[in-house]
Amino acid sequence: MAMPEPVLHARGISKFFPGAIALDDVELALYPGEVHALLGENGAGKSTLIKCLTGAYTRDGGTIALSGVEIDPRDPLDSQALGIGTVYQEVNLLPNLTVAENLFLGRQPMRWGMVDHRRMKREAREVLRDYGLDIDPGRLLDSYSIAIQQIVAIARAVELSGKVLILDEPTASLDHDEVKLLFSVIERLKGRGLAIVFITHFLDQVFAISDRATILRNGRVVGTRRLADVSQTEIVTLMLGRQLEAATHHRAHSEPGELLLSLKGFGKGGSIEPFDMEIREGEVVGLAGLLGSGRSETANVVFGVVAADQGTAELRGRGLRITNPREAIRNRFALCPEDRKTDGIVGDLSVRENIILSLQARQGWHRPIPRAKAEEIAQHYVKALDIRLASLDMPIRLLSGGNQQKALLARWLATEPELLILDEPTRGIDVGAHAEIIALIEDLREKGMALIVASSEMEELVAYSSRIVVLRDRRQVGELSGAEISTKAIVEAIAAEDAA
Amino acid sequence: MSQSTKLPLYITLATFVLAFVLCAAQYPAMASTRVVANLLTDNAFLGITAVGMTFVILSGGIDLSVGSVIAFTGVFLAVILRETSIHPLVAFALVLLITTGFGAAMGGIIHYLEMPPFIVTLAGMFLMRGLAYVLSTESVPITHEFYDWLQSLYWKAPGGGRFRLTGALMLLTYVAAMIVLHRTRFGQNVYAIGGSAQTAQLMGVPRARTTIGIYAVSGGLAGLAGIVYTLYTSAGYSLATVGVELDAIAAVVIGGTLLTGGSGFVAGTFFGILIMGLIQTYIVFDGTLSSWWTKIVIGGLLFAFIMLQKGLGWATTARIRLLTASDARS
Amino acid sequence: MMKSTLKRVMPQIIILALVLAANVLVFPGFFNIEFQHGRLFGNLIDVLNRGAPTALLATGMTLVIATRGIDLSVGAVMAIAGAVAASAVVGGAHWTLAVLMALAAGAACGLWNGLLVAIFRIQPIVATLVLMVAGRGIAQLLTEGAILTFNDPGLIRLGAGTIAAVPTPIWIWIAVACAVGLVIRRSALGLLIEAVGINQTSSRLAGINARVLLIAVYLVSGLCAALAGVIVAADIKGADANNAGLWMELDAILAVVIGGNSLLGGRFSITASLLGALIIQGVNSLILLSGMPVEFNLVIKALIIIAILVIQSPRVRHSLYLLRASTGPVLRERPKPAPRTPQEEGQS
Amino acid sequence: EGETVGFSQIGSESGWRAAETTVTKQQAEERGITLKFADAQQKQENQIKAIRGFVAQGVDAILLAPVVATGWEEVLEEAKDADIPVILLDRNIDAPEDLYMTAVTSDQVHEGMVAGNWLVEAVGDAECPVVELQGTTGSSPAISRKKGFEEAIAAADNISITRSQTGDFTRAQGKVVMESFLKSEGGENICALYAHNDDMAVGAIQAIKEAGLKPGEDIKIVSIDSVPDIHLAMKAGEANATVELTPNMAGPAFDVLEAYWADGTMPPKWIQTESKLYTSDDDNAAIYESKKDLGY
Ligand SMILES: Nc1ncnc2c1ncn2[C@@H]1O[C@H](COP(=O)(O)OP(=O)(O)OP(=O)(O)O)[C@@H](O)[C@H]1O
Numbered sequence A: 001m002a003m004p005e006p007v008l009h010a011r012g013i014s015k016f017f018p019g020a021i022a023l024d025d026v027e028l029a030l031y032p033g034e035v036h037a038l039l040g041e042n043g044a045g046k047s048t049l050i051k052c053l054t055g056a057y058t059r060d061g062g063t064i065a066l067s068g069v070e071i072d073p074r075d076p077l078d079s080q081a082l083g084i085g086t087v088y089q090e091v092n093l094l095p096n097l098t099v100a101e102n103l104f105l106g107r108q109p110m111r112w113g114m115v116d117h118r119r120m121k122r123e124a125r126e127v128l129r130d131y132g133l134d135i136d137p138g139r140l141l142d143s144y145s146i147a148i149q150q151i152v153a154i155a156r157a158v159e160l161s162g163k164v165l166i167l168d169e170p171t172a173s174l175d176h177d178e179v180k181l182l183f184s185v186i187e188r189l190k191g192r193g194l195a196i197v198f199i200t201h202f203l204d205q206v207f208a209i210s211d212r213a214t215i216l217r218n219g220r221v222v223g224t225r226r227l228a229d230v231s232q233t234e235i236v237t238l239m240l241g242r243q244l245e246a247a248t249h250h251r252a253h254s255e256p257g258e259l260l261l262s263l264k265g266f267g268k269g270g271s272i273e274p275f276d277m278e279i280r281e282g283e284v285v286g287l288a289g290l291l292g293s294g295r296s297e298t299a300n301v302v303f304g305v306v307a308a309d310q311g312t313a314e315l316r317g318r319g320l321r322i323t324n325p326r327e328a329i330r331n332r333f334a335l336c337p338e339d340r341k342t343d344g345i346v347g348d349l350s351v352r353e354n355i356i357l358s359l360q361a362r363q364g365w366h367r368p369i370p371r372a373k374a375e376e377i378a379q380h381y382v383k384a385l386d387i388r389l390a391s392l393d394m395p396i397r398l399l400s401g402g403n404q405q406k407a408l409l410a411r412w413l414a415t416e417p418e419l420l421i422l423d424e425p426t427r428g429i430d431v432g433a434h435a436e437i438i439a440l441i442e443d444l445r446e447k448g449m450a451l452i453v454a455s456s457e458m459e460e461l462v463a464y465s466s467r468i469v470v471l472r473d474r475r476q477v478g479e480l481s482g483a484e485i486s487t488k489a490i491v492e493a494i495a496a497e498d499a500a
Numbered sequence B: 001m002s003q004s005t006k007l008p009l010y011i012t013l014a015t016f017v018l019a020f021v022l023c024a025a026q027y028p029a030m031a032s033t034r035v036v037a038n039l040l041t042d043n044a045f046l047g048i049t050a051v052g053m054t055f056v057i058l059s060g061g062i063d064l065s066v067g068s069v070i071a072f073t074g075v076f077l078a079v080i081l082r083e084t085s086i087h088p089l090v091a092f093a094l095v096l097l098i099t100t101g102f103g104a105a106m107g108g109i110i111h112y113l114e115m116p117p118f119i120v121t122l123a124g125m126f127l128m129r130g131l132a133y134v135l136s137t138e139s140v141p142i143t144h145e146f147y148d149w150l151q152s153l154y155w156k157a158p159g160g161g162r163f164r165l166t167g168a169l170m171l172l173t174y175v176a177a178m179i180v181l182h183r184t185r186f187g188q189n190v191y192a193i194g195g196s197a198q199t200a201q202l203m204g205v206p207r208a209r210t211t212i213g214i215y216a217v218s219g220g221l222a223g224l225a226g227i228v229y230t231l232y233t234s235a236g237y238s239l240a241t242v243g244v245e246l247d248a249i250a251a252v253v254i255g256g257t258l259l260t261g262g263s264g265f266v267a268g269t270f271f272g273i274l275i276m277g278l279i280q281t282y283i284v285f286d287g288t289l290s291s292w293w294t295k296i297v298i299g300g301l302l303f304a305f306i307m308l309q310k311g312l313g314w315a316t317t318a319r320i321r322l323l324t325a326s327d328a329r330s
Numbered sequence C: 001m002m003k004s005t006l007k008r009v010m011p012q013i014i015i016l017a018l019v020l021a022a023n024v025l026v027f028p029g030f031f032n033i034e035f036q037h038g039r040l041f042g043n044l045i046d047v048l049n050r051g052a053p054t055a056l057l058a059t060g061m062t063l064v065i066a067t068r069g070i071d072l073s074v075g076a077v078m079a080i081a082g083a084v085a086a087s088a089v090v091g092g093a094h095w096t097l098a099v100l101m102a103l104a105a106g107a108a109c110g111l112w113n114g115l116l117v118a119i120f121r122i123q124p125i126v127a128t129l130v131l132m133v134a135g136r137g138i139a140q141l142l143t144e145g146a147i148l149t150f151n152d153p154g155l156i157r158l159g160a161g162t163i164a165a166v167p168t169p170i171w172i173w174i175a176v177a178c179a180v181g182l183v184i185r186r187s188a189l190g191l192l193i194e195a196v197g198i199n200q201t202s203s204r205l206a207g208i209n210a211r212v213l214l215i216a217v218y219l220v221s222g223l224c225a226a227l228a229g230v231i232v233a234a235d236i237k238g239a240d241a242n243n244a245g246l247w248m249e250l251d252a253i254l255a256v257v258i259g260g261n262s263l264l265g266g267r268f269s270i271t272a273s274l275l276g277a278l279i280i281q282g283v284n285s286l287i288l289l290s291g292m293p294v295e296f297n298l299v300i301k302a303l304i305i306i307a308i309l310v311i312q313s314p315r316v317r318h319s320l321y322l323l324r325a326s327t328g329p330v331l332r333e334r335p336k337p338a339p340r341t342p343q344e345e346g347q348s
Numbered sequence D: 001e002g003e004t005v006g007f008s009q010i011g012s013e014s015g016w017r018a019a020e021t022t023v024t025k026q027q028a029e030e031r032g033i034t035l036k037f038a039d040a041q042q043k044q045e046n047q048i049k050a051i052r053g054f055v056a057q058g059v060d061a062i063l064l065a066p067v068v069a070t071g072w073e074e075v076l077e078e079a080k081d082a083d084i085p086v087i088l089l090d091r092n093i094d095a096p097e098d099l100y101m102t103a104v105t106s107d108q109v110h111e112g113m114v115a116g117n118w119l120v121e122a123v124g125d126a127e128c129p130v131v132e133l134q135g136t137t138g139s140s141p142a143i144s145r146k147k148g149f150e151e152a153i154a155a156a157d158n159i160s161i162t163r164s165q166t167g168d169f170t171r172a173q174g175k176v177v178m179e180s181f182l183k184s185e186g187g188e189n190i191c192a193l194y195a196h197n198d199d200m201a202v203g204a205i206q207a208i209k210e211a212g213l214k215p216g217e218d219i220k221i222v223s224i225d226s227v228p229d230i231h232l233a234m235k236a237g238e239a240n241a242t243v244e245l246t247p248n249m250a251g252p253a254f255d256v257l258e259a260y261w262a263d264g265t266m267p268p269k270w271i272q273t274e275s276k277l278y279t280s281d282d283d284n285a286a287i288y289e290s291k292k293d294l295g296y
């Protein structure tokens, strides 16, 4: 393929933060009709590069040329006007506006100088139908799930992009079906000659859709490769700067220990149908299901985020009522929530404070954790989980997405829980860390901790679960254990119910 | 907008109607055209101020300067009409220019210096009141035939109620505000910024322009309210309308707009104003409350309205949650 | 620890120094302190003494604001507390009992606000607006609209008396501020309050009892306001329900903001708020000493406050920082601060 | 015979006003008049609303204590149209005389003059720098009482106002501002204090005492209103003179109304109440006793 002129050519892009060089002399060339994957570990600088390109950050050096003309977008509005549509990491839409208003913000159809709401809704419905969404665009965005919001965000960006479409981890909260749909949209756009930047930590997806990939490590480009020419291992090695140990296999599970928690007829009206569940020490219970199947609801009701309104719970044979997270924590439960931005991090507090927060809350306000002790705990987990940061004193919001996730995990590990509930623990985590977290889950299990893990990645669930509970429509519809566990079995369990 | 977001609006409307019926049942004279006309005329300046406040609060901000701006406008008009021979219409244009510019300047400071609106407009409140004092500490009467003419424009309804120009002006302001908020890009941007300023910016909302515009609207409408106030009292007085900002905020909130921004309707504000006016009329009709009981009752009614709204809000969200739950199951 | 606090409050210290210097400019004898009739006597003492109510209010207000709230009712609570204390001593109660009753009234008011905010989830500004409007009425109900004068020497001493030649209010506000500051910083409360102010949902999920914490800060604010109310009443030997604490809530909020605390909650410094209160009192003193005609009072105050706030605004501070940095080792960052990233913002 | 009268009061910002409200209610009760009371919380717009409300209710007469002199034409016209007589209390307004029946007020400029004349007489030829505590900036008593006092001392070259600040009519501010006066002028350089109301004077007396001076001797004190507490101070020799502003404005107003209802007698347009001077020579203990239950 003779390379035409790049649509977008960024050269020598640099960005410095106090105490960190986020980007150093980065070059990125995008050609029309290509999907260009941007890869790298957590904190490699992918999101920062995007923000520099679209003017959300002011870059500290470098030039950007669009179709050969030098541009200097000062803010996202600028780049939008230039034909660069962007979906930033984490959904960035306005929950207080309707779906249609979100889709058309800034470019509403006008009639006689006024916004034509009817046309806007109609067009919104049509646009969304292309993405397989048949929802009422007149309802508030807030009333839809994260996944739907993500699709709306993508639709908006696509509509806005005349030349370049940038997607920063768009698939992190999507299901297989939705991913497939997104890919068909991308293919279509590709055909139209758009250049598409695609950031993800799912390498299969990279290989499925991308033409080329640029790999970043520590803010530097370590290579740009045509994907047809390389193998997955090569890419991983480039990303990590080392070889990834052979993927962890389904390790033999040692015998689970004593019965820890037993739930009977546990549920919450309007949220999750009553279910039974038992979990022993040294056991991982996986929660599988499609989007909205009730995995998060199950996790939340066990942890008391929403109090169960029916059923009984027994902890080591003793009756127990959990109506709020505090009680759960007192009983040595822990929950690492799904939405780290709104439910997890406390943005302006330092990483250190974020890590010790739950421990401190459990100890009570009158027994402060001494600074040195806090430092030690935080330091320990930063090393153990390989959290990349400039200093423990930096606000956690400045960490990259994946590193925030790890810091949250550290918060809960620091409380030394007996039951650890993880809701999408690997969302937004790079391949290296992904393997580490799976290893960590297995480690914890070996040490006798009980875990409940909700995840959309079936392979992952299969890898570490002792048992897998399958959910559908907020109801438990099956349970797999031991040798039964396989991706196929899960899919069948879900589908079987579908047929029913 | 969907039904559920309009709910607080309907609740406010229902509350007003219910309260009015109850009041009229106790004091039949309250159902007269006089009382209705008074509700409009007496609350015209507050109503106009509250429109500007709605813009500001929808965007997640607050404007404490409006009361002072009204007072300043009055004194400015009175002094300039006394000292010079310019036509009041010219003076109106001039004062609207000043107050709009003042609002825009506050918006600029809020945006460019990244300072909280509460504090910027608090300083603005001191400044405008101070400027009013500097112009004149005494109350200055306005005598001009144009004013007399404007004041003579009213329609006397059967039953003795006088529907005045200022009341009509207020209604007009509400209609205009509704169109701007729901039918223009600027209006949509106001809601967007109220939802989340950072996200709005990432979505390409011109934040600087919108923020400045919002406070300019508030300043300008406070200026307009000031003009209405001079028509109401034929004078400019530097001590006038102290604390009006709190009345306006209360009206906006009673009207169902969230102080955190991004959600609410200007029509709600209108009923908020009427409800507050009704509370006062009721207290006057009652006529037995002492000074302190008046305050306590106003506070209590404010509380009752907020709780009523909260309660209705809870009831409906619970219902909506149930509905969506059954959706998912079906 | 000490050093970082000092660094945090440096801007406030500099501004206070400037304001005091301006005072000297209009009145050269500003720093003179004499010992007269058993008490220290001088303008500087006045600033500390007259700043007492604002300082007390600012202490509570800082905590409330750190949780992303606001307390508009403090002025009215002052009036209530003053009225309670006055009616108690007039009714024959011992002054300590009267003070306790006033504090109880303040606590009740704080509790009410806290319940509305934490349990009923009413927006703080509206929740406290209710008591702001009604509270003054309640105070007037107690005094029946008149100034309730009293002559109890014990109570009067709290406002107009001295301890070791220093006016009592100075001792009180310093003691309260130190006590609150110590409890907050020596325990984990500071951290927990900040967490709740930054992200309440996350904090709740992390196991923090946000409700109790919220109620507690409004309670403290109510108590501080009550104490301020007692001092103000004791100072004039009478409870003036109409005017005690009128518009004081604005001064208190202003003090907190001049102290560099964000109205959006989170990180806070009580020390800085106290300096903010002294700065405001310094400005008031400047206006009184300048002898300008009264109609200029507000304009002067507004202009000084605007100047202070502009100097303190993140944008200007950042520019100053760059200016300094450009002379030192090169800091490679552009003058325009990066806009907050999407992850950065908490919930709105 | 069961007439209803609406009373639009400014608010309850001072003890004096509370007393006026109390006296008005007492007077109405004594005469068997139903009083509809509306507190305007210091806002003219609330007063206008109240008047309109009274008109809508069809009361038999309206008493108005106007917060400010201007801006009443329109609403009073409506009252006139409805044939409801309006009587102004304690302040006059800038409006055509046919819009109200009469005004029962003191002359506030005159009050300031009475205070000034007393001072002129009291100091004789001695040099006398005076400090002044003004009322709320912009309020009409503050403006008039300042004017009257200045006129009275204009002729006396030995008396001059050296410092003048607002004390907002409150005790607390009176005390604070006096403290500042004492420091910036030096207590020995102040011969007299003129306060626009007694509350500020009471606050200032405390400041003077705390500064180790003797109020009433070292610094002469003259103020206006004649509230109970100032008589207590005068009895103790800590204040020198006060000019009475009677809280009983309603009495004469009701007299007028009763006469009008009886046979249509129209009163004169201005019923001036007496601005009586009290000094330490009067029996302050007795005056205090007589006033202390009036709700001051
Ligand atoms: N405003 C900031 N101040 C200081 N450091 C920052 C700031 N923003 C980002 N960083 C740092 O810059 C680095 C790059 O972050 P970036 O978000 O670009 O990573 P990423 O490649 O997108 O990672 P992820 O896959 O986890 O999303 C991180 O180490 C982060 O901590």
Ligand SMILES: Nc1ncnc2c1ncn2[C@@H]1O[C@H](COP(=O)(O)OP(=O)(O)OP(=O)(O)O)[C@@H](O)[C@H]1O
Binding pocket: A143, A144, A145, A146, A147, A173, A289, A290, A291, A292, A293, A294, A295, A296, A297, A338, A454, A456
């Ligand atoms: N099709 C849908 N329409 C409307 N709302 C939906 C839909 N699917 C899911 N939701 C909402 O999204 C939320 C997510 O559901 P839940 O957390 O139970 O799913 P999950 O299985 O954990 O999925 P995931 O965590 O992968 O999003 C629920 O609150 C649900 O109300």
Ligand SMILES: [Mg+2]
Binding pocket: A046, A047, A048, A089, A168, A400, A401
């Ligand atoms: Mg990223």
Ligand SMILES: [Mg+2]
Binding pocket: A295, A296, A297, A338, A423, A424, A454
């Ligand atoms: Mg989930």
